Amino acid sequence: MTETPLWQQYRQQIESYRDAQLNFDLQRVHEYTKENGWNVDDHEAELPPEQPGEPQAHGSWHAACAVLREYRFPPPDLITGIFIPDQPLEQRIMLLRGTFLGFTFYFGVKIGGVIDETRQTEHGTERIWGYNYQTLQGHFERGQIDFSIVKIIETGQVLFRIHAFSQTGRISNPIYWIGFKLFGRHLQLRFARDAMKRMQTLVQEALAGVPSQTSQQTPIQSTANNPEAAEQLAEVVEKQ
Incomplete structure (x- = not known):
């Protein structure tokens, strides 16, 4: 029996965020610095290199872009992204x-922007594709995280980069607030570390011809079997 895709199981919850507002002010991004109490992170991992020049049709850069587009790189035991697959990335x-x-x-x-460009940098000419997403009301964090796949044209080097600024958001439940204050930063760093490793593994598998599984097929525990999760999800939806 074929399991119903996650995006169909949770379509109503996804759509409930369609008109939700960000939980931070985009007009004040210049203020979101370490000096002002924000976490600002930059991470980078090397992926299998290519020959110098534009990205190869079946090479590392394109394979990584596919993993990134499908949001398959996060560690599934920590984060699973559920989205309607036929909607444009820019509207996701x-x-x-x-x-x-x-x-x-x-x-x-929500996706805040997509980048698809070639730029000159101190490292050389970089071919870049990626996107960012921004936190909505109800999220335990507030901020933005940027993911990009980069090829340095002159050398053939391919990179996966993560840039983020974040801060603990509004958490009404005092137990969750204490827990997130104690462990939230650790989870952030673990997410980045594990995402880098998983991206490397998935790209290597793609180049070797190993069939992939999208994040939309990752098993998930139904809220019907988890009263605490069901209650929390209901509270979030009601606030939209």
Whole structure:
């Protein structure tokens, strides 16, 4: 029996975020610095290189872009992204399923922008593709995270980069607030570390011809079997 895709199971919850507002002010991004109490992170991982020049049709850069587009790189035991696959990336709303302190939580994020360009940098000519997503009301964090796949044209080097600025958001439940204050930063760093490793593995598998599984097929525990998660999801949806 074929399991119903996650995006169909959670379509109503995804759509509930369609008109949700960001939980931070985009007009004040210049203020979101370490000096002002924000976490600002940059991570980079090397992927299998290519020959110098434009990205190869079946090479590392294109394989990584496919993994990134499908949001398959996050560690599935920590984060699963659920989205309607036939909607344009620029309009994507994702329901993030997070596992934290033995509970299952659901958060909304939206794609804030897509980058597809070639630019001159100190490293050389970089061919870049990627996107960012931004946190919506109800998220335990507030901020933005940028993901990009980069090829340095002159050398053939291919990179996966993550840039983020974030801060703990409004958490009404005091137990969750304490838990996130104690462990939230650790989870952030673990997410980046594991995402880098998983991206490397998935790209290597793609180049070797190993069939992939999209994030939309990743098994997930139904909220019907988790009263705590069901209650939390209902509270978030009601606030939209």
